[in-house]
Amino acid sequence: METGSGRDTEVTGAEPVWTGLPRGLLRMRRLLLVVWLGLLAVGLGLLLGLLCGAPWAAFAVLPLALAGWGWVLLGRNWRSWRYAERADDLLISRGVLWREETVVPYGRMQLVEVTSGPVERHFGLASVQLHTAAAATDATIPGLDPAEAERLRDRLTELGEARSAGL
Numbered sequence: 001m002e003t004g005s006g007r008d009t010e011v012t013g014a015e016p017v018w019t020g021l022p023r024g025l026l027r028m029r030r031l032l033l034v035v036w037l038g039l040l041a042v043g044l045g046l047l048l049g050l051l052c053g054a055p056w057a058a059f060a061v062l063p064l065a066l067a068g069w070g071w072v073l074l075g076r077n078w079r080s081w082r083y084a085e086r087a088d089d090l091l092i093s094r095g096v097l098w099r100e101e102t103v104v105p106y107g108r109m110q111l112v113e114v115t116s117g118p119v120e121r122h123f124g125l126a127s128v129q130l131h132t133a134a135a136a137t138d139a140t141i142p143g144l145d146p147a148e149a150e151r152l153r154d155r156l157t158e159l160g161e162a163r164s165a166g167l
Helices: 023-052 054-080 118-122 146-164
Strands: 082-085 089-094 100-105 109-115 126-132 139-144
Touching: 023 054, 023 118, 023 139, 054 089, 089 139, 109 146, 126 146, 139 146
Parallel strands: none
Antiparallel strands: 082 089, 089 100, 109 126, 126 139
């Protein structure tokens, strides 16, 4: 049975409706990359310049080159993260070279947490952590808008309670 919204699809064999992560997560990760590798480049340049001479200070560009490479990789990684709410389970897909897709049945969820560290709060982000009886199937959806994270937590908790009542 399909609903008119396009978000809830319960047709057998239908492709799930995937939701990507907000762009704020990418901005936060890129800023952290630039800050840490920028500080490393400055520190390395000063240290090499003082101890070994000015020509050796040129090696400080290596962390900057690494930052450029990391910038591209962070974008690819961010695009690879997505999740889909289906009738009986939650799908989480991630990974560029090694794709990983986690299926968490609603009836197996024991705890759904919304967490947000100080950097995440500064960027207006939160993460949803799913805990199941099997430690290997614990899953996280990082970098969500706090309102979406709370909505997802409430929905998953409600569906988990409804599905586990029959066990």
